Amino acid sequence: MGVTFFDNRLISAKQQAKIYALLDEITFHTANEEIDLRNKRYGIEFKQEREHIKMALKSSFCDYINIKPFSLANLNQTTAKEFINYILEFCFRFDIPFHDKWTNLTEDITYFLYLCIKYRKCSITGQSGEVHHIDAIGQGRDRKTYDHTQSRLICLSREMHNKAHQVGWETFKRLYHLDGIYLNPAQVKECHLQ
Structure with missing residues (x-):
């Protein structure tokens, strides 16, 4: 018989920043020409594209680890770390280059x-x-x-x-x-x- 611990610590600001930094990297790499890349982080088209990518990755992550859909705002720290690692591997698998320093993108060296x-x-x-x-x-x-x-x-x-x-x-x-x-x-x- 195994013991399962529930992590009731909410996602940290650092974890949220890492998730959005990774999503930015994917969006920079996959953005179509219609998105004005001079306004990468501030343009509405960029934010919409990033939101689509976030929703797709959240959905595939939920399927992968067999959990219900979640909001980043109420995610626990353990699942947030797993989600960061999931996005990180997605970047490696699809050869997404990192413009940000990699230490800003991961918790788990x-x-x-x-x-x-x-x-x-x-x-x-x-x-x-x-x-x-x-x-x-x-x-x-x-x-x-x-x-x-x-x-x-x-x-x-x-x-x-x-x-x-x-x-x-x-x-x-x-x-x-x-x-x-x-x-x-x-x-x-x-x-x-x-």
Whole structure:
């Protein structure tokens, strides 16, 4: 028998800001030419387009986790975090570029780094990336038989990957305020590392 806790904390202002920042990114990317992008956040057409996107994402999220439709105003913090992660993965899946600093778009840095690995996007630049093993595999070892759960991983562009090797991981980590993450076996499989 499991115990379920109900989160009665209402969505925070920071969480609402992150949701709208992500919705803005999607709207910027998908807006048709009729929307005056010079007035992105203030134009009525932009706000209407963003509202349509918000409604579609809320509906698909409710179906995905099997909950009733909700209003952002009365959403609890746990579900708000899940919704932020859902929108974030939508952005990764459909290659939506981030104009805002990514730390303004997520609450869960580990999940963000996981998505970078899964979708092969550099955690720093957002460019196409490759998986960097912080805890070295070693020369002559077969990456296909290596247990990737035993190594911290991060996705880096070729340029950042080279820089990490040139300056060393500790220096690189201090420069960019990022560290690798460990994946569980299911995540390793989902990220096509084995």
